[in-house]
Amino acid sequence: MPKKELETANRPDNTAFTQQRLPAWQPMLSAGIVIPGFVLIGLAFIGIGVALFITSRNITVLEMDYTGVETSSDCFKCSAGTIPNCLCNLYFTLNDTFPGQVYFYYGLTNYFQSHRKFGVSVDAYQLSGDTYYFTNPLNVCAPYQFVNGSIPIVPCGLSANSMFNDTFKLYQLVNVSKPVPLDGRGIAWWSDYNVKYRNPTTTPLKNAFNGTIKPPCWPKPAYELDLTDPSNNGLVNQDFLVWMRRAALPNFRKLYRRITGPDYASGLPPGNYTIEIAYNYPTMIFNGRKKVVLSNVSWMGGKNDFLGVAYLVVGSLCVVMSIVMLIVYATFKFPEDG
């Protein structure tokens, strides 16, 4: 086609943009900026690092394996998985007070909650209380979609089916074993508990599950997860929610309970304790370990020395570098200061 622009081309517009003359800020990283900047950043980092490090150091953690690999362990008897409703005890002694609000975690190792197939196998519609999906679970739930090919599983899928079902009771051994009250509320994310997961509106809750079946590995159906507290029952049971939030790494811990009660709200006093474990969850098969973890938390969450150390290292690095730069630039007379 003939090119018309040849004839009609006039002088181009004189705008800052077309002439590439937009006013611009041309920053330069000069020694005058960088050295003080590095010093400031370094000092700030060291400050934060110290704070983190001290905080992390002050967090007490008590981690105990109860898989029962060793024969000496009380849980050894249960680890074979042959005894139904096997109970075992885990004893421990606190020499000092376990300060602050104590959180009770359980931990699993070599457990791939982050496996794709595992994570995909969930019916979120079911879990948001949509009863249509109670009877018609999504295909992604396979192989835990139906039992016998026709009875739908609620909640369906691998994730739900494999819910951790060991239960723990903590006793302080004074003269008699004195149960330490454990609070199961507030262990799951607020958004999960209040928005994302919902029970069907049917009352009683049990009716909504008519025609469905519990996941094969569950000892009891969803509507019986917590019979004492209707707001913690069914699909909004917080243990269930905690389980359903998949861990990122194969070695993980999940929040089980907060230790409450007037005697323990500010910490576990020194003494002997036992944890009575209803040992149901098999992990030896895949070479996994089970743990209980008692920990208090601070503003930075659980104990994690890494961050404090990293901040200290980076902070000191910055300071050191700024000193080196200062020496270099002083030697060469600040070639372009200003």
Added chain:
Amino acid sequence: MLRRCLNRLLGRDERRATSRTIYVGHRPCHEAEVFIPPKFCDNRIVSSKYTVWNFLPKNLFEQFRRIANFYFLIIFLVQVIVDTPTSPVTSGLPLFFVITVTAIKQGYEDWLRHKADNEVNKYLVTVLEDGKEIKTESEKIKVGDVVEVEEDETFPCDLILLKSSREDETCFVTTASLDGESNHKTHYTVPEMDKDLRSLRATIECEEPQPDLYKFVGRMDIYMDNQEPARRSLGPENLLLKGATLKNTQKIFGVAVYSGMETKMALNYQGKSQKRSAVEKSINAFLLVYLCILVSKALICTTLKYVWQTQPGQDEPWYNQKTRKDKDGNQYLKMFTDFLSFMVLFNFIIPVSMYVTVEMQKFLGSFFIAWDRDFFDPEIQEGALVNTSDLNEELGQALLFSHSSDHLAAVEYVFTDKTGTLTQNNMEFIECCIDGFQYKNKEPSYTERSSEVDGVDVTDGPVNQLQQKAGMDKEELFLRALCLCHTVQVKEQADQVDGHGGDQVDGGLGPEGFIASSPDEVALVMGAKKYGFTFLGMQSNTMRVMNRDKEVEAYQLLHVLNFDPVRRRMSVIVKSASGQIMLFCKGADSSIFPRVRQQEVDRIRMHVERNATEGYRTLCVAYKLLKNDEYDIVDAELREARLSLQDREDKLLKVYNQVETDMSLIGATAVEDRLQEEAAETMEALQGAGIKVWVLTGDKMETAKSTCYACRLFQRGTELLELTVRTLEDGERKREERLYELLQDYHKKAVQDAPPVRAGVTRNWSSSNQDYGFIIDGATLSLVLNSSTDSNSSSYKNLFLQICQNCTSVLCCRMAPLQKAQIVKLVKNSKGSPITLSIGDGANDVSMILEAHVGIGVKGKEGRQAVRNSDYAIPKLKHLKKLLLAHGHLYYVRIAHLVQYFFYKNLCFILPQFLFQFFCGYSQQPLYDAAYLTMYNICFTSMPILAYSLVEQHICMEVLQENAGLYRDIAKNAMLRWGPFLYWTLLGVYHGLLFFFGVRLLFSNSALQDNGQVFGNWSYGTIVFTILVFTVTLKLALDTRYWTWVNHFVIWGSLAFYTFFSFFWGGIIWPFLQQQRLYFVFANMLSSVVTWLVIILLILLSLLPEILLQLLRKPRGPHSRQKNPLVQPAVGVNLYPMSQARPLLMKADESNTIL
């Protein structure tokens, strides 16, 4: 592309293969014959590609023919078919977006083409049918129809001119829309034929359509009643091309010979060949590397997955049982689908958006060249032109790397034409030499002349008195020769349409009154006029000349032996009023001297050579008297050659050569061609930029050499190595031996003895380093290139190249157009495949413009062909400096950074996802949410780099222009070599590792909030992703040296958008999502103090090396120069006052001493 090449090849072959026969007016030659109309294509122009029905399938097919699109389609299909970690949407959406946008754009363009086609096809034209004039639509014209065209109409198809309303059987046309030449061209009717078109019975036999606009061979047989058919030859002067416009002529009749898609215009409607740029090659190489990374990542993961699964309990733990389908499948098939899944998971490492961004940058970035006001030339009222027309065309294949702006950087060789490029092609008659006597025009002094534009002042009467040196006869013969031997036309006033303009002209014509294809001719005619002989114009084969006594002499023009660059001369045969038949010939000395008597040569040769050294263009004029019988033979031969259909040119050439012998030399002329504005400065800047400048010219060596000195391509200290016919002539020995000897000699001098200074590295101008200049001429070059034996040839070539590469400048004179291209090709394909740039203004430069990586056309006086075939067109040579040093440099830095950055940011995007496979049982679990995967390249990180690649100026344009040496920083594709690529890749790896393992260490205790709750895998991914987005954006911010509001807006805007989007995306239960994975993840993340701390820490740690590097690099790098406080110019102030045009080639004493 292939098809196009094929077409071109075929088209070329067809020229010799077949011819077509056309029956004028569809009338059979003899009444008795049954007329079977031959089948030709109809006159419909179809430039559109699609119809409503085939648009979708055809367009999709075209788009998916592109390898990149196809790759993404495959990924998409794999996602659909195989059970893959990410939903098909993640790759389908970007692909769909790209495909749709491209399709819409192409659809729109095609609609425009349809409209344009319809306009042309439905145009009403008048056709003579059975003697009646019938209005019909243009598309219904058939080959053989007689068509009437009126003034200012365009020709509806290719026509043979049968009848013109002008009395001299001519018509004028402009071919502005075909080749951009806006001057009027004369076309002639078929000679001596019956003017009654109603009864005309004739056939035309002509070649099959071919795209060359300037070639046409055919003959016409006119059948009279019961007579032998009269035969007429047809040439391009009889052919009116579709697309050209009729001017100065009321109406014409013509017979259609080529119609529709077979017209020359349609055959010329084709894009230029794609030139692959250095950047593009780098991108492809990098792509290959990344593809390897991608495949090896997928392979590693697949292998490890199966190794890992062999451990007991890992393959199928009770909590993660497989479905029946998964269990049963074929093991190898499963491995393969796993591999594909990993490919899909990691495929984001090669994003669709890179192509889109690179393409957009190329497209938008080239606008800055067209927008630049410094390229605007007030004289021709035009600015620079970026030939993006093929962009539209090539986008047909979607997202091709269609433009070569990035070529502008890293140019290592500039090949420049002399005439019209280095010089103004503004010819001025300086002096002549008649019979050995010099006639110098002393009147206009140098200074005066410099102020004039058109050179000659008409009013100076006294000049008419030539110094009486040569005989009066000789003088007058010489001046008559100048007046007659040319193809100049006298321009008529625009409002005169009756064709009688010539009568009214009485010598008062202004200098613009002459039109010719070459300005030399005008200068000569003007020169003759100054000495008293005025050419008044042509009137039906009669040339009228007013002599000194104000008498009009008439000469009948019998033949014009056209000029061509191979013969380098032209002749006319005229018959004077007294019946004398004379041949006048003018041409280059080398082509005239062998054809005249030798004793005459010596007297004139001296003058010619002296004039040439002064930088003038010299032409020799010779003549010959033809006896009547001699003429008859010549006439017959010429006619016969003209009539032949096959090898017409060769035959003509033979006859020409026969005729143009035994002439007597009358004299020589010298015409000056002034240097372009700032030619020397531009050349100096180019050399300062480490670019080697080669001058390729058809001109004489002496002329070219002095131009080189004037342009400071050769300096006083430059030692010239000459390899020309003159130096080769060494009596006894053969030329070839001598050539070899010289080559060896020069090689020793320039290459072996020279200190090993590589091109592009600092070359100081001090005398310690000897500069060499190399001169070669066309004849010697062909000897070098086409040596008798192959082994010699290659060794000659190598020697030649090595010498040239060590010379600062090379001058190739006496070049034929094709040789220019040969040289460019030679250098282009030499070791290291340097980037070449050709600049020229004339048709003879087209071949080299097309051959070089970058072709630049100067909008000069020699028509528009160079401009049409160039990548860029600029009004003046001086603009080359800014184009290369500023635009080219910036453009390169921008696109190089864009490319490297794109690879980098995708590497550190995907690396954490790869590492995560080790923590999720190699299950192809994505680390990031699908929305992040999709949006990362489209929304979160694309705008800052695009803005950067459009407005970044790491050094101000003014500084770049002033310091040519800065261009060397980017020589040899410096920013896209493997070194920088490795640096960016390592940076990407470092960042990727840091992001992943930093967060991994944080997650060794996933209780990150003060309420003891734990974070899951989506929190993990979101934290990594947040660090990633901020780091790559801030990394770009660190690299940005020129913060306009655009940069601020997009950089901070992107980060804000990311934050906003994440809140939004995690703040709502999206009904269309199966899983609300990110619900509240981002908000929860931000409520954790340590997450903030780890984000800050990792961002700083990632950027720390970068900051340090910038500090360390700065004192050496070009960045320091930017601190000059003066470089920030006020908007709109032109820093460069127009410098004075160099008035003259040079001061007289400067050049004459050389030789």
